[in-house]
Amino acid sequence: MKRAHRWAVVAALFLAAAGAASAGGELRMVIRSEPKNLHPLKASDEASELIRYFTSGALIRLNRRTQQFEPWLASQWRLEDGGRRIRFRLRDGVRFSDGTPFTAEDVAYTFRVLLDPATASPSADAFLSGGRPEVRVLAADQLEVNFPKPIAGIERLFDQLAILSARSPNGETAVLGPFLLAHYEPGSYLLLRRNPHYFQRDERGVRLPYLDAVRLEILQNRETELLRFRRGQIHLIANLDPELYLRLQAERPDWLHNSGPSLEAEQLWFNLAEAAPIEPYKKAWFRSAYFRQAISHALRRQDYCRIVYRGLATPAAGPVSPADRFWFNRNLQPASFDPGRVRRLLEQAGFKLEGGKLRDSQGHAVEFSLVTNAGNRNRERLGAMIQQDLAEFGIRLNLVTLDFAALIERITRTFQYEACLLSLANLDLDPNSQMNVWLSSGSHHAWNPNQKAPATTWEAEIDRLMRAQAAALEPSKRKALFDRVQQIVAEQAPVIYLVHKNVLSAVRPELRNVEPAAVPPQLCWNIERLYLVERR
C-alpha cells in the first residue's frame, strides 16, 4: 500500500512536469546584429534567417539532428520524371497565423513572388539553376513543381522556402511558423509571439509551440552576453568562443554543450588570380602545387587546436567537416606536420635554404603577406602560429589584419593580396550549394575566381565532377563524385584547411528539450518544442 502511494506521488510529479512543458514562458536570447530584412523571402543575414526560421513554415524540413528531411507543411512528397518534377501533398487543416487557410494556391503564389526579379530574393537563384520552374496546382492540397532540368538534392531548397499567404490581407506578416513578429524595437529587441494557429501538435495532442514568446535582444558584445546569461537574463548562448566556454566550465559545467566539429573551417589560400597585381616570381611560387603542399605540411594543426582553440577544435582534412555526416570524405586525413616532406617538396619546387632563408631558383627570399580580418583574436593568434611554423623553414610571413570590408574588397575585387586566412562555413550540407565555390567560373572560387576557362587541368576536372554530381540523382553516385573533388583539393592544396572549431553553446537549466546540432540554428532548430520550467 505504501509502495502504491509512492508510485502515485511519482506519477503526480511526472504529470506536473509534463504540464510544465506546455506552461509557456518567454525565451530570451541574443542576436548579434540587426536583421537586415524581415521579408521571409529576402532573408540573407544570420539574424534575418533566424527570424525567418522561427516565423515561417516550409514544405519540407531538414531535421538538424539527424540531417534527414522530414514532412512539414507537406505531408508527402515524391520525385518524378528523373528528378524534373517534385509532387507535394499538403497537410489538411493548416492555417496561417491570422486564420487564413493554407492551400496549394499559397505555394504557387510564393513561387511567383520568389521568382519575380523585383523581389530580388537570395533564395531564387538556387531554384533557377536548372531553368525557371513551373508550379501546377492539382488540387487544394496537391501541387507539382516542374524543373526544366533535374536538380540533385532538390529537397534542401524547400527547407528554406518560407510559404506566403496568397489571400491574407496581412500579406507576409501572416505566417505558418511557430511564432509571429509582435514587436520590433530597432537597435534593441524583437519580440515574437506564439502563433495560435500553428499546425504542429506534440505526441499528447498539445498544440505547439510550448513557449509563449521569444525575445531576441540585439547585442554585439559577447562579454555582456555572458554576463546576462550568468544573471539569468538570457537563457542560452549559441556559438560560444572557446575562451568563454572554458570560463563558464569552471563555474557551470552542466550548463554547457560541446557538440563536436562545426561546419566551419579555418582556411588559408594563395592568390592565384591571373589579374592579381603581385610580382610574377611570387605568382610562380603560389602556382606550384609542391610549394602549396609544403606549406600545408609545415603547419602544426594539432597545436592550433590545442593552443588557439584550447582543445575545442579538430584538425581539418578538407573542405567538408565531419559534422556533415553524409558528404564528408572519410578517406581524407589532415595533412600532418612533416619537416622532411616539407624540405623534399620545396626542393622539388626549386627552393633552397641559404643562411636560414628560403630562396627560390632565382634567388628571391621567400616572403609573403597573409591578410585576415582585424578584431578576431583567435584568427590573429592562428596567424601568429603560422608565422612561427613557416619561420622554421626560412619563410617570412607578414601578418596583416585589415578591416573586414577592406579585406573583402581585396579578395574579391582588387585581388591585392598574396595569401588570405579566413573561415568559411558550408551551412547548406549539399555540395550543390557550393557550385560557385568549386566551379572555376564561380565568383566564390576563392583562389582564382571568375575564370573564363579552367586555368589548370585539375580545376577542369573539378568542374567536370561538380557538374556531373549536380546532374546525378542517386545520392551514392553524387557522393562518389564529390569525394573525388575533395580528394583533388587535398592533393592540389589550392586551399589549405586548418581546423574545424567545435560547436559550443551554453543553455540554462530552466530551458528544456534543447538538442544542439551543427546545422544552424544549432540550439533552436526545434524551437516549437523548447519549453521553460520555473527554477526554485
Added chain:
Amino acid sequence: MNRGRRRLAMVVLLVVLAALLGMLPRAAGTYDRQFRDAPGARPSARFLLGTDELGRDRLARLVLGSGVSLALAPAAALLSVALAAVVGGGAGLAGGWVDRAMAAGTDLFLSLPWLFLLISVRAWLPLNVSPWASVLVTFLLLALLGWPATARVVRACAASLRNSDLLLQARACGCGGARLFLVHVLPNLRAVLRAQFWIAVPVFILAEANLGMLGLGVAEPLPSWGNLLRDLEDYDGAIQRPERLAPLLLLVVVMSLLQMLFEREDFSA
C-alpha cells in the same frame, strides 16, 4: 612639488628604464618565441611573468613592448606637438585672416571622419612591410593626425601673447615674423607645449592599441604596450591572472613618474 620628490621620481624612473634597457637584449631574442608546451603558463622561475596564450614569455614581450612604446610614442608626441606649435603658434601670432584660415583648417581637420580615413590609409599601404616598418608607420600616422587639438590650445596662448608688451617691444626693435616666433613666442609657449607633450604620450600609446582593431597597429609578432593592453579585454582573465596587469601597471608608473618630474608651475603659460 618639492625638489626631493622630483629627485626621487627621477631616480625611480632611471632605475625602471635601466632595468628595461638591461633586459632588452635578451628580450629582443625571445619575445616572439612560442613555447608551445607552456601556453598561458603562470609565473615561474622559467617565466617570471608567465606566458601569453601562445606560450610567449610575457616578461620578454613587456620589456620589448616598453622599448617600442617608450621610444616611439614620445617621438610621435614630439612631432605632433611640433606641428601644433607651427600651426597654432603661427595662427595665434599672425592674427587676422591667417589666424581665421588656420583655425578653420584645424577645425576642419578635427571634424574629418578619421576612422574611415585610417581604413583608407591602410588600404593604400603595401602589405609586405616588416613589423618594424609597421610600427614606424603607425606612430607616424598618430603624429600626423594628433596635432589639431593641441594646435587649438597653442593658438589661444599665442594669441594672448600677440599684443603683449613683450612682443610690442620686440616688434619695435625690428624683429621679423620668423625671429619673433622662434625667439620670443616659442619660449613663452614652452610650458604649454610640454604639458601637451606629456598628455599626448599616453594618448598615443592607447590610440595605437585601438588602431590594432583597424589593422593599423603594431603587427605581430612585435609587442607594444598597446597590443599588450589588449589582454585586459578579458576582464575575468585579468582578475584571475594579475600578471596580465603588468603592462598597465608599468604604463601608469612610467607616466606618473614622468608627470612628477615636471612641477605644476611648469605647465602654466
